[in-house]
Amino acid sequence: MPAGMRVGVLTGGGDCPGLNAVIRAVTRKGISVHRHEILGFRSGWLGPVEGLTTPLTLDAVEEILNRGGTILGSSRTNPYKIDDGIAKLKATLAEHRVDALIAIGGEDTLGVAEQLTHEGVPVVGVPKTIDNDLDATDYTFGFDTAVHIATEAIDRLRTTAESHHRALVVEVMGRHAGWIALHSGLAGGANVILVPEKQFSVDQVCDWVQQRFERQYAPIIVVAEGAIPEGGKELLLTGERDAFGHVRLGGVGTWLAEEISRRTGKESRAVVLGHVQRGGTPTAYDRVLATRFGLHAIDAVTEGDFGKMVALRGTDIVRVPLHEATASLKTVPLERYAEAEVLFG
Amino acid sequence: MPAGMRVGVLTGGGDCPGLNAVIRAVTRKGISVHRHEILGFRSGWLGPVEGLTTPLTLDAVEEILNRGGTILGSSRTNPYKIDDGIAKLKATLAEHRVDALIAIGGEDTLGVAEQLTHEGVPVVGVPKTIDNDLDATDYTFGFDTAVHIATEAIDRLRTTAESHHRALVVEVMGRHAGWIALHSGLAGGANVILVPEKQFSVDQVCDWVQQRFERQYAPIIVVAEGAIPEGGKELLLTGERDAFGHVRLGGVGTWLAEEISRRTGKESRAVVLGHVQRGGTPTAYDRVLATRFGLHAIDAVTEGDFGKMVALRGTDIVRVPLHEATASLKTVPLERYAEAEVLFG
Amino acid sequence: MPAGMRVGVLTGGGDCPGLNAVIRAVTRKGISVHRHEILGFRSGWLGPVEGLTTPLTLDAVEEILNRGGTILGSSRTNPYKIDDGIAKLKATLAEHRVDALIAIGGEDTLGVAEQLTHEGVPVVGVPKTIDNDLDATDYTFGFDTAVHIATEAIDRLRTTAESHHRALVVEVMGRHAGWIALHSGLAGGANVILVPEKQFSVDQVCDWVQQRFERQYAPIIVVAEGAIPEGGKELLLTGERDAFGHVRLGGVGTWLAEEISRRTGKESRAVVLGHVQRGGTPTAYDRVLATRFGLHAIDAVTEGDFGKMVALRGTDIVRVPLHEATASLKTVPLERYAEAEVLFG
Amino acid sequence: MPAGMRVGVLTGGGDCPGLNAVIRAVTRKGISVHRHEILGFRSGWLGPVEGLTTPLTLDAVEEILNRGGTILGSSRTNPYKIDDGIAKLKATLAEHRVDALIAIGGEDTLGVAEQLTHEGVPVVGVPKTIDNDLDATDYTFGFDTAVHIATEAIDRLRTTAESHHRALVVEVMGRHAGWIALHSGLAGGANVILVPEKQFSVDQVCDWVQQRFERQYAPIIVVAEGAIPEGGKELLLTGERDAFGHVRLGGVGTWLAEEISRRTGKESRAVVLGHVQRGGTPTAYDRVLATRFGLHAIDAVTEGDFGKMVALRGTDIVRVPLHEATASLKTVPLERYAEAEVLFG
Incomplete structure (x- = not known):
């Protein structure tokens, strides 16, 4: 078996039920199937900037599937708005010999992910928004x-x-x-x-x-x-x-x-x-969706398919370019609102 | 079998999960065991004042056990603060040939119940306070x-x-x-x-x-x-x-x-x-307590034991004088607070 | 406004959380928007065969959205297996001047619906299977x-x-x-x-x-x-x-x-x-899906688009020919099973 | 402040929601208030027999309050039915310098606790039976x-x-x-x-x-x-x-x-x-009762009040002799069954 990769994982932005399910799926499949090492970065993008790490072993992801929040913690840190943020981030990745990153987050987190891709940092995104307002995926967990x-x-x-x-x-x-x-x-x-x-x-x-x-x-x-x-x-x-x-x-x-x-x-x-x-605990629907997102994200990493994020289309998990995640806000179309309006009163 | 009584039921004050369980228990045991007729008064004490009634048959109390709120509606009306309130109330009871009342409510509702008892209206009380602040009972439903x-x-x-x-x-x-x-x-x-x-x-x-x-x-x-x-x-x-x-x-x-x-x-x-x-739906605990309160309240009515309310003492349902319900507020004793305080921080 | 239609509704096969949400949506939109009259048939296909009806008014569908089961009752009756079943069914429809039927059910119920369409009975189907095994829709409620x-x-x-x-x-x-x-x-x-x-x-x-x-x-x-x-x-x-x-x-x-x-x-x-x-009570997901199915089914009836059933594709409700519902069982594809298998042990 | 004690804790018999709440309360109050050291024994009475221990620190009992089961594991081992069981148990307690035990369990576990008391092992019991069949307490958690x-x-x-x-x-x-x-x-x-x-x-x-x-x-x-x-x-x-x-x-x-x-x-x-x-997760009622049992059990230990178990009487936590726990099974009295029977049919 070929030597695996060393894959970093982080969660950014507001917390959302299902984050831990993604982390667990990435870790379990990463280790058991792809023989990767998985390294957690704590507190969103602050983690790779400041070198805040936590190892993600099989034991570390036991009993987290049904827990809300994120065991990695989160933040709204944008490394592009920190002095030398990107340089520090790259230094951390080099120091820990991280081959690729999985960034789980919303518009802001994935926006950073996309920018980093253009600078040669290999990233795969997992979309997260409790508001369901990302246009590139039918639904998001949470x-x-x-x-x-x-x-x-x-x-x-x-x-x-x-x-x-x-x-x-x-x-x-x-x-x-x-x-x-x-x-x-x-x-x-x-x-x-x-x-x-x-x-x-x-x-x-x-x-x-x-x-x-x-x-x-x-x-x-x-x-x-x-x-x-x-x-x-x-x-x-x-x-x-x-x-x-x-x-x-x-x-x-x-x-x-x-x-x-x-x-x-x-x-x-x-x-x-x-x-x-x-x-709190995610619904079964969110646990399934988040787990599938995690399984597919680690596959994308393994295949070197960077600059993409996983997305739900119908019942399939697909990959779309990261910039689609941030291209436009998915608001409620007026016809969907009109559909509901007949039940008012 | 001797002819049963005609028993009125009302719910007053803030709503509380378990009210419907009391109404159901009163109605089912009243009809099936004691052969009473049960008459619901709507909107608390406003019901007997204004003659707002609804028959409580076996069918009327099907499927309400696990529903929150009260099918009788509620209000904070005090008949003593309405012009001719008591006279109207007595007229309604006479008109509908009501032999006795079951009043389900908190301090205010039971306070009226007690006053009415002194004026010869036969009432049995069922205590209700979501805040658990009635001194005369270990716990209240809701x-x-x-x-x-x-x-x-x-x-x-x-x-x-x-x-x-x-x-x-x-x-x-x-x-x-x-x-x-x-x-x-x-x-x-x-x-x-x-x-x-x-x-x-x-x-x-x-x-x-x-x-x-x-x-x-x-x-x-x-x-x-x-x-x-x-x-x-x-x-x-x-x-x-x-x-x-x-x-x-x-x-x-x-x-x-x-x-x-x-x-x-x-x-x-x-x-x-x-x-x-x-x-919303009451917990199992509240449904059991409310059901037992209802069963015992209709027994008290049947026995002519008026001016009392049912209460929980340990695992027993007992009867206590109505005035105990309103005598003093049951606040958290300092030793109960101290018991919890050791877990702070 | 043109006179509305008279639309019959029935639920067949095993019960399933969400049936009442469909019935409610059909009734509310049917009456409020399309000015139809809605007639419930009880106990699945037995209803139109034996003339078991119940009127579906706005009041009849209050407070049923979050209730499991079906207020219409259900059965596994197949009118084609009853002597004169189809003749009786047509007679009932004629007697009650029913212009169209909405049949909510699984493979068997929709199979009958399709056969009836070929005999000139105007039917629109709503797919129901708790097992999610209908190929023509991404998901079914329940x-x-x-x-x-x-x-x-x-x-x-x-x-x-x-x-x-x-x-x-x-x-x-x-x-x-x-x-x-x-x-x-x-x-x-x-x-x-x-x-x-x-x-x-x-x-x-x-x-x-x-x-x-x-x-x-x-x-x-x-x-x-x-x-x-x-x-x-x-x-x-x-x-x-x-x-x-x-x-x-x-x-x-x-x-x-x-x-x-x-x-x-x-x-x-x-x-x-x-x-x-x-x-028991359906999840929010199932209530939304079932409600949308109902809203779209009554639209299909109103447009005279019979022989179809509503279906979910991605986030859209579409119409597909009824025979697709029964064409093939949607089983778990081996690749979906393999996706999960990496998490075993 | 005087030096605290070293207190062992074990859970025996069938698992029951609330066990972890007892363990947490014992540990938190034991450490923070009484300055004890708390030592967990794993797998019921097998723990002290075979020396299976796990330290119970403040961190060890974080996030367990709302979790079902027992972090200490359980078993139905009776040390009196094991060769040299009691000798081994005493040796373990001596080796770990355990001053007193808290045994959380049902009839069997508390029966052993009582026997041990007579042999000079200082034990305080916490009653546990999901079936609510212990006579000495109004209710048990679970x-x-x-x-x-x-x-x-x-x-x-x-x-x-x-x-x-x-x-x-x-x-x-x-x-x-x-x-x-x-x-x-x-x-x-x-x-x-x-x-x-x-x-x-x-x-x-x-x-x-x-x-x-x-x-x-x-x-x-x-x-x-x-x-x-x-x-x-x-x-x-x-x-x-x-x-x-x-x-x-x-x-x-x-x-x-x-x-x-x-x-x-x-x-x-x-x-x-x-x-x-x-x-699974205990109800709020069971978490409160189990927490209070734990707080009072560690107080009994601290006061040297051995051979007792904690019990609920009305709204109070009291102490009763351990032998009361096992004296007689609390079955449903016929009058309680009769109370419910009027609602049958």
């Missing part, structure tokens, strides 16, 4: 878990809304893309779903809310954190100022609950799900 | 579900905290009593638990947070919504004013996350769980 | 839920296996296709996965089991109920005879646990998950 | 988790039973005591609950089943594995013989499903939950 958690919350909130004849506004993640709102709203049977892709009319929302009350049910409104009312973001400005003296932007969920209450005279409450959406 | 939901959230937040080396503050329910914070904090392995029963020192909290970071773990702080920093509630006042011109009280969780961040220099985030804690 | 439940069970069994140094064999659904075993095995980190598509060598299984024990971990073996050992099904015959005098076929899970125990000398236990895999 | 898992399964099975108009028999744990059947049956709304404490009449069961079908619902029958039909265990004998030539006892669940089918002519299926009931 998204299904986030939708699952938001849906469970909506299920719970429905019974409390009904008991008190209240409107409940649920704010979910999604600054630029409304996928989590769309899918959790569909799954939870929301009566209104609001996404960043389309400014919403508060009047229209109140109409749907009223319709629902008239049918003797309580309305659930799911709103992505990045959704904007007609009239613009300025409506969300609060009087408060933050430490820098900037006037704070209030959360759209809380704002909307107050507007609904004011306009319809009905009790209304907001729940902001926040960080619970990105933590 | 509490276990709230603790379960908060614990799941803490489990999820732990992995995201670890991945980003962040402190995470989780604000849970509990305005006057810290039971949910204490139990979910213990169950989730929180590194700090803060309760309304004891003002907290932010310095001390930051010490525990630092200790945790020094051991290379990320701290989780569970704080009851009613917890107050040393220095008093005023610290929580924000600059903002509400619709009435009052300066708003900020949430303690958000405030504390900012303080930790400011003092320790570590990233810190807050999650406010809110209404998800009181909705 | 499958993700089954995988989710099996994965949760594997997670639970792992800790008990480790504590007792035991092998645990988990038998999951899948008589002819190993999809549930493959996906839940991957998601649960199974150390061996056995599928009907490939006869397994007990020696090889025991090798993997031993490897695992040697690394001081406890092995989990996931086996599809239709998996067959080398040597053939006859190995699974028990001494027992059933009511008809036939010698019974034992379950492969129980048999394999005993073989592992006998050959390796290690304790081994079997768990047969059974019907829990197909019941 | 029980709530088992009930939770069984209840979730019943919830899932109900929808599939309804869709197919089938009877579903669910066999749960409980060889000698019916607590899991009673509580999960109550929580799941079972239509019949059968426990070992009372032989059941198949005729009576079929009556309840028929009643249920007549009301157009599907019956769920929860049966403890140790339940026995009138006529005795012999009815459960199958034709098959095991490796030792003994005729095998069939499972009561499977047998009963066939009897129901045969006598009522209705389809009937059995599901045997098995080991899933004892694995």
Whole structure:
């Protein structure tokens, strides 16, 4: 058997359920099948810059498949924004005789990966975005878990809304893309779903809310954190100022609950799900997808197919150029939103 | 067989997982064993005041055991604060030939129940408080579900905290009593638990947070919504004013996350769980407790043992005078808090 | 607005989480957008044969989205195998002035749907198979839920296996296709996965089991109920005879646990998950897929595009001829099995 | 501060969710508050007999609170049944300078603990039985988790039973005591609950089943594995013989499903939950109870209060003599069974 390679792995950006499943799959197949050595870099791109390493052995990846977060830690470090960042990074790779890197991350992490490829650092990417907003892949892991958690919350909130004849506004993640709102709203049977892709009319929302009350049910409104009312973001400005003296932007969920209450005279409450959406054990769907991504990424490395990232197309794992990952944001198409809209009210 | 009675049932106050299990048990045993007729009153005490009724047949209580909320709806109406409230209530009971009432609710609802008893309305109470703050019973249903939901959230937040080396503050329910914070904090392995029963020192909290970071773990702080920093509630006042011109009280969780961040220099985030804690399917524990409460309440009615409420003592369901329910708030004793405190840091 | 149609809906074959989500989506969009009347037929094809109907109004489909099973009931009735079955069915449709049918079901149900199309009954199909073995669609609803439940069970069994140094064999659904075993095995980190598509060598299984024990971990073996050992099904015959005098076929899970125990000398236990895999609330993934299937099916009916069924391709819902549904069984391709096999041991 | 003690900890018998929570609480309080050293013995009583140790440091007990099983492993070894077992055990304790033991286990493990106490080995016990059948404590940890898992399964099975108009028999744990059947049956709304404490009449069961079908619902029958039909265990004998030539006892669940089918002519299926009931993450309730048991056990050790075990009485943790743990089995009292029986049919 030919001697294997020495492969570095890192996770960058916000954490996401399924990261550990990728790390495990890369490590297990890398060691057992390809006879590579696998070296973990800690804290995203900071790891190769500062030489923060941790060995990834078979034992190190036991019992991590169903754990959220990332055993490697993460950061938002961009080596191009650090003095001598790239030189240090290359020195670390040389020192540890690393033949190739697997970078698991979102737009930013993969953007760095692509730049590095052009400078001769052999990298394979694994896409990660809990928001599902990467255009080059049908789905990314973590998204299904986030939708699952938001849906469970909506299920719970429905019974409390009904008991008190209240409107409940649920704010979910999604600054630029409304996928989590769309899918959790569909799954939870929301009566209104609001996404960043389309400014919403508060009047229209109140109409749907009223319709629902008239049918003797309580309305659930799911709103992505990045959704904007007609009239613009300025409506969300609060009087408060933050430490820098900037006037704070209030959360759209809380704002909307107050507007609904004011306009319809009905009790209304907001729940902001926040960080619970990105933590904890991944769903089975995400574990399978993340595992398959890891298995295919280590194959790409072994074949020397660099500058690529793995992606899901239908039921297949394929490889696409890294620059596709960052080319354009995958937002919710208006026809997908329209598909859901018929269920409002 | 002697003719049965006509028994009214209502649910008052905030909703709580397990209410439907009580209604089902009362109805099934009432009809099948005691040959009573069971009549539901809708929207708490508003139901008997305004004559809002719904028949509770065997079919009506199928498939509700595992549903959150209450099929009868709820309200915070106090008939003593409505013009002619008591007269109307008595008229409704007479009109529907109701022989006795079962009132399921917390301090307020049971307080009304007790007053009515003194005026000759035969009532049996079933205690309900998601906060577990009724002194007359070991536990109330709904509490276990709230603790379960908060614990799941803490489990999820732990992995995201670890991945980003962040402190995470989780604000849970509990305005006057810290039971949910204490139990979910213990169950989730929180590194700090803060309760309304004891003002907290932010310095001390930051010490525990630092200790945790020094051991290379990320701290989780569970704080009851009613917890107050040393220095008093005023610290929580924000600059903002509400619709009435009052300066708003900020949430303690958000405030504390900012303080930790400011003092320790570590990233810190807050999650406010809110209404998800009181909705959705009850845990098995709560379904059993609520079912047993219902079975015993209808027995008390049948025996004419009015002015009492059912309560849990050890593994037994007993009856205690209604006024015990409202005599004193069951807060977390300092020795129970001290028991948990040894696990902080 | 033009007068709408009268559309019948039925669910056939084994139940599957997500059926109610389809029924709800068909009904809501049918009524609100297309102004159709929707008529439910109960108990699969028996409904239109015997005239068992139930109206599907907006209220009838409230609160069913997150419920397992089917509010219409199901059966395995084939109208072609009933005397005058087709004549009766046509008579029922005529009597109730049904313009078109939506048939939700698997191979058998859709096979009948296709035959009826050739006889002039306008039908649109919605594919349903918990086993994910329909070739014409990337995934079917119910499958993700089954995988989710099996994965949760594997997670639970792992800790008990480790504590007792035991092998645990988990038998999951899948008589002819190993999809549930493959996906839940991957998601649960199974150390061996056995599928009907490939006869397994007990020696090889025991090798993997031993490897695992040697690394001081406890092995989990996931086996599809239709998996067959080398040597053939006859190995699974028990001494027992059933009511008809036939010698019974034992379950492969129980048999394999005993073989592992006998050959390796290690304790081994079997768990047969059974019907829990197909019941209860659907996952968010399945609710979204089922809802989208329903929305598109009622569109196809409205457009008069009969003899088709809806299907998932990538992230799109498309229409394919009904006969594709039944053309060939989608089994696990050997390369997908090989992809997973590198993680065994 | 006075020098602390050296305290050994072991877990014996079947695994149970919550064991790790006890180990963690003992270790954290032992080290942080009492300045003890904590030494883990692996594999139950085999550990001190053969000198299998593992240090329990603060780091060793991080991240185990929410994990099922026991990080110490378990066994059913009885040192009194091993040649020189007690001598070896004492030698190990002497060699490692162990001042006291905490034994976490059920009747057998605590029985050994009590015998050892009489021979001068200082032991404190922590009761563990998933079956809740220890008389000296209101509840034991693990029980709530088992009930939770069984209840979730019943919830899932109900929808599939309804869709197919089938009877579903669910066999749960409980060889000698019916607590899991009673509580999960109550929580799941079972239509019949059968426990070992009372032989059941198949005729009576079929009556309840028929009643249920007549009301157009599907019956769920929860049966403890140790339940026995009138006529005795012999009815459960199958034709098959095991490796030792003994005729095998069939499972009561499977047998009963066939009897129901045969006598009522209705389809009937059995599901045997098995080991899933004892694995995986503990419920919040069990984590709190197990943590409190651990905290109080290490206090008892520190105070030199040996020959005792900790126990739950109401909401208090108390200490009772070890022999009480093994004095009598806590079975379901007939009045508790009667309380539930009114909900049958």
